[in-house]
Amino acid sequence: MGLKKNNVVSKTGVITTPVQLNMTGLSTLSLTSGDYHILNWLSVLLENRRFRIDGAIAQQAKAYIFKTPFSE
DSSP, rough: OOOOOOOOTTTTOOOOOOOOOOOOTTTOOOOOOOTTTTHHHHHHHHHHHOOOOOHHHHHHHHHHHHHHHOOO
């Protein structure tokens, strides 16, 4: 099988091709910068993903993440 120059083969043998995104008009948030931490990541995930959160402690954790200043 011939691979294009920009293809990447992972350790599991999966072949991927890097994608160039058109970022015109988009803003980015680098969660890997020193200004952010794991709770920022969780906040972004909770705001943008749909999943069931069972249990009172999980519901309290979600409420805590949304009410704290780091989630703004």
